[in-house]
Amino acid sequence: MAKFEYAPAPESRAIVDIASSYGLFIDGRFVDPVDGTPFKTVNPASEEVLAEVTAAGPADVDAAVKAARRAYERVWSRMPGRDRGKYLFRIARIIQERSRELAVLESIDNGKPIRESRDVDIPLVAAHFFYYAGWADKLAYAGLGPDPRPHGVAGQVIPWNFPLLMLSWKIAPALAAGNTVVLKPAETTPLTALAFADICQQADLPPGVVNIVTGAGETGRALVEHPDVDKVAFTGSTEVGKQIARSVAGTAKKATLELGGKAANIVFDDAPIDQAVEGIVNGIFFNQGHVCCAGSRLLVQESVYDEVLASLKRRLGTLRVGDPLDKNTDIGAINSAEQLARIRTLSEVGEAEGAERWSPPCELPDRGFWFPPTVFTGVSQAHRIAREEIFGPVLSVLTFRTPAEAVEKANNTPYGLSAGVWTEKGSRILWMSSRLRAGVVWANTFNRFDPTSPFGGYKESGYGREGGRHGLEAYLR
Amino acid sequence: MSPANSRRTERKVERDPRPARLEVKKTYKLYIGGKFPRSESGRSYEVTDSKGKFLANAAWASRKDARDAVVAARKAYPGWSAATTYNRGQVLYRVAEVMEGRRAQFVDEVVAGEGITRSRAEKVVDEAIDRWVWYAGWSDKLAQVVGSTNPVAGPYFDFSIPEPTGVVAVIAPQQSSLLGLVSVVAPVIVGGNTAVVTSSYERPLPAITLSEVLATSDVPGGVVNILTGRVGDTAPWLAAHMDVNAIDLAGAAGDTEHATELELAAADNLKRVVRAPEAEPDWTQPPGLERMTAFLETKTVWHPMGV
Numbered sequence: 001m002a003k004f005e006y007a008p009a010p011e012s013r014a015i016v017d018i019a020s021s022y023g024l025f026i027d028g029r030f031v032d033p034v035d036g037t038p039f040k041t042v043n044p045a046s047e048e049v050l051a052e053v054t055a056a057g058p059a060d061v062d063a064a065v066k067a068a069r070r071a072y073e074r075v076w077s078r079m080p081g082r083d084r085g086k087y088l089f090r091i092a093r094i095i096q097e098r099s100r101e102l103a104v105l106e107s108i109d110n111g112k113p114i115r116e117s118r119d120v121d122i123p124l125v126a127a128h129f130f131y132y133a134g135w136a137d138k139l140a141y142a143g144l145g146p147d148p149r150p151h152g153v154a155g156q157v158i159p160w161n162f163p164l165l166m167l168s169w170k171i172a173p174a175l176a177a178g179n180t181v182v183l184k185p186a187e188t189t190p191l192t193a194l195a196f197a198d199i200c201q202q203a204d205l206p207p208g209v210v211n212i213v214t215g216a217g218e219t220g221r222a223l224v225e226h227p228d229v230d231k232v233a234f235t236g237s238t239e240v241g242k243q244i245a246r247s248v249a250g251t252a253k254k255a256t257l258e259l260g261g262k263a264a265n266i267v268f269d270d271a272p273i274d275q276a277v278e279g280i281v282n283g284i285f286f287n288q289g290h291v292c293c294a295g296s297r298l299l300v301q302e303s304v305y306d307e308v309l310a311s312l313k314r315r316l317g318t319l320r321v322g323d324p325l326d327k328n329t330d331i332g333a334i335n336s337a338e339q340l341a342r343i344r345t346l347s348e349v350g351e352a353e354g355a356e357r358w359s360p361p362c363e364l365p366d367r368g369f370w371f372p373p374t375v376f377t378g379v380s381q382a383h384r385i386a387r388e389e390i391f392g393p394v395l396s397v398l399t400f401r402t403p404a405e406a407v408e409k410a411n412n413t414p415y416g417l418s419a420g421v422w423t424e425k426g427s428r429i430l431w432m433s434s435r436l437r438a439g440v441v442w443a444n445t446f447n448r449f450d451p452t453s454p455f456g457g458y459k460e461s462g463y464g465r466e467g468g469r470h471g472l473e474a475y476l477r
Numbered sequence: 478m479s480p481a482n483s484r485r486t487e488r489k490v491e492r493d494p495r496p497a498r499l500e501v502k503k504t505y506k507l508y509i510g511g512k513f514p515r516s517e518s519g520r521s522y523e524v525t526d527s528k529g530k531f532l533a534n535a536a537w538a539s540r541k542d543a544r545d546a547v548v549a550a551r552k553a554y555p556g557w558s559a560a561t562t563y564n565r566g567q568v569l570y571r572v573a574e575v576m577e578g579r580r581a582q583f584v585d586e587v588v589a590g591e592g593i594t595r596s597r598a599e600k601v602v603d604e605a606i607d608r609w610v611w612y613a614g615w616s617d618k619l620a621q622v623v624g625s626t627n628p629v630a631g632p633y634f635d636f637s638i639p640e641p642t643g644v645v646a647v648i649a650p651q652q653s654s655l656l657g658l659v660s661v662v663a664p665v666i667v668g669g670n671t672a673v674v675t676s677s678y679e680r681p682l683p684a685i686t687l688s689e690v691l692a693t694s695d696v697p698g699g700v701v702n703i704l705t706g707r708v709g710d711t712a713p714w715l716a717a718h719m720d721v722n723a724i725d726l727a728g729a730a731g732d733t734e735h736a737t738e739l740e741l742a743a744a745d746n747l748k749r750v751v752r753a754p755e756a757e758p759d760w761t762q763p764p765g766l767e768r769m770t771a772f773l774e775t776k777t778v779w780h781p782m783g784v
Binding site: 127145246249257259433438440441443444448450452454455456458459460465468469 | 625627628631740743749765776778780781
């Protein structure tokens with residue numbers, strides 16, 4: 001199967017208007033930092049500097065938390081749920097109206113293909129606000145007691161892989177439940193969160209209900225450890241998640257953590273191979289593999305190993321790696337130089353430990369951060385590439401003979417975020433689903449998300465759920 | 478006593494040449510994996526009643542005992558978590574049945590240990606038995622109350638169900654030696670978890686008797702493991718144990734420093750933590766769902782719909 005030739009079809013950048021520098025969004029206004037320092041955010045596909053943003057210092061974080069506390073006590077906690085809901089509906093509508101702009105901005109700052117930011121990220125962002133908007137005046141019906149109360153001020157720290165989507169997963173349920181928030185977007189992807197600040201102004205959201213403090217790990221730490229934060233919500237690495245669990249120990253703060261994963265995607269010999277291969281590709285190459293629930297361990301039943309591998313390699317030969325703004329692009333840029341280095345290191349370790357490395361022939365752009373889709377075969381469970389989260393477009397392939405062996409291998413990890421099962425046999429799907437120790441099981445599909453569907457991990461993939469009625473629980477007491 | 482009876486007693490005392498009956502003293506041991514081992518440390522400690530009078534020697538569990546208990550709990554987990562909810566409900570109800578038969582013994586032990594009146598102790602024991610009944614009924618209802626089907630925007634069937642977290646360490650209340658104990662153990666196991674429990678240090682007898690009840694009801698060995706002794710000798714090892722999935726710090730109520738240390742240790746493998754309250758709560762209050770849902774994971778399953 002030869003790759004089709006396509007003319008370049010880039011999405012226009014004209015729709016976005018990036019300022020040369022940004023302050024912090026505190027108490028409804030963009031303000032200059034008190035003790036923050038500037039840093040640059042770059043386009044990972046070109047290394048072009050996009051804007052100068054502010055790494056908020058402790059005093060800035062304190063100002064944001066104070067603003068959130070004031071807004072909580074004076075406005076948001078007193079407002080009828082119906083009106084909170086209407087603000088959220090307003091925000092959802094504005095996101096839909098500005099969806100093209102947000103998609104382009106997300107792809108520029110993050111490096112993900114426009115096809116994904118346009119068709120997955122931004123539609124889900126709007127859907128998430130719509131979903132939780134409707135809960136705001138129905139909390140008594142959520143099965144969490146007759147009069148559930150918000151915690152107060154939520155400190156939220158989100159990752160760079162789905163910047164605006166993770167913001168919506170955090171802010172929508174928090175506001176619906178009646179909390180106010182201080183959110184820190186990831187260091188490398190602050191721009192859509194700052195655009196969201198603009199949307200809050202556009203929606204006339206009362207000042208201080210949403211505060212956005214940009215910065216890196218130190219800013220996040222200041223926020224999580226701030227004594228006046230009542231609730232901490234974090235999505236990111238298991239390592240940082242453990243630090244947060246320690247930092248809230250002995251306090252009254254509640255925490256929900258959505259952390260790393262090393263999901264098994266299990267293909268049985270009766271699975272429709274073509275569909276399974278699409279699922280494998282979607283599982284690990286969606287969003288350059290920068291997905292905590294990515295299907296990074298492929299478990300193939302031995303009897304179909306050759307067939308699946310041949311089909312998979314053929315399919316990978318058709319993936320288009322390159323300009324994230326090109327509508328034909330399947331795989332965009334790696335989000336940062338740092339992440340690229342980690343992917344390279346672990347891939348080298350994979351080779352050194354004896355696994356066989358394969359990538360389809362593909363030309364990578366000269367500038368920017370790029371990594372070709374990569375498959376490792378001959379991987380054993382002891383290999384680091386089978387145990388550690390790579391967070392990149394790297395698939396480790398293992399085999400199994402019996403369903404019991406598949407379960408054993410799939411569960412042989414400290415993580416437990418997601419898993420995939422491919423088989424035509426319904427009873428086997430349910431048997432497998434009940435034995436896989438993972439918070440989300442995708443059967444004959446992978447990487448599906450919906451605001452009504454609870455998402456979150458077992459074991460060291462964290463605790464608490466986001467999405468659905470379950471997602472409200474994290475923001476109510 | 479009627480005059481006739483007292484006369485007869487007097488006669489008996491005068492005439493019976495046998496010495497007073499020698500009481501059979503019980504050896505109190507741990508409860509691990511359905512068996513009653515002594516502490517591997519060989520240590521025991523004196524248990525006294527609320528007035529300081531000697532009651533018994535109880536086993537003084539060590540960290541090795543705690544680890545053994547975790548192994549037993551992990552071994553029991555696959556069977557117990559896979560048991561049908563109907564079965565688990567019946568097993569919990571059976572615990573109530575067997576406790577009812579030992580009611581008098583529990584009352585004696587609660588009176589001795591907690592220093593409350595007999596009539597209050599009777600109420601406490603009744604409430605403890607009824608609590609098993611309450612939780613027994615939850616086993617096959619939880620999934621309907623906390624689970625859901627999720628109306629996703631696409632051609633998929635999507636549902637969420639509760640599953641047990643795994644092995645749960647339970648630091649049982651120090652004051653309420655029976656009702657508090659039942660109130661923290663039953664919600665853990667009803668959802669399919671297995672438990673390693675550290676009992677009240679000063680008032681361990683109801684926990685020991687409860688372990689005999691569990692052993693003679695239908696609870697499979699290893700589902701509940703009970704350690705007596707100093708909480709400080711076992712709890713830190715349970716909190717730090719990498720094969721323990723969650724911990725209930727009820728027994729550290731009011732001891733912020735100890736509770737914080739345990740919570741810090743629990744972060745090493747991101748255990749689910751139920752924090753210690755500032756003071757031990759009134760266990761007679763309706764328990765609610767919280768202690769069950771704290772040890773449940775939500776699993777969401779997606780499948781496409783199509784022809």
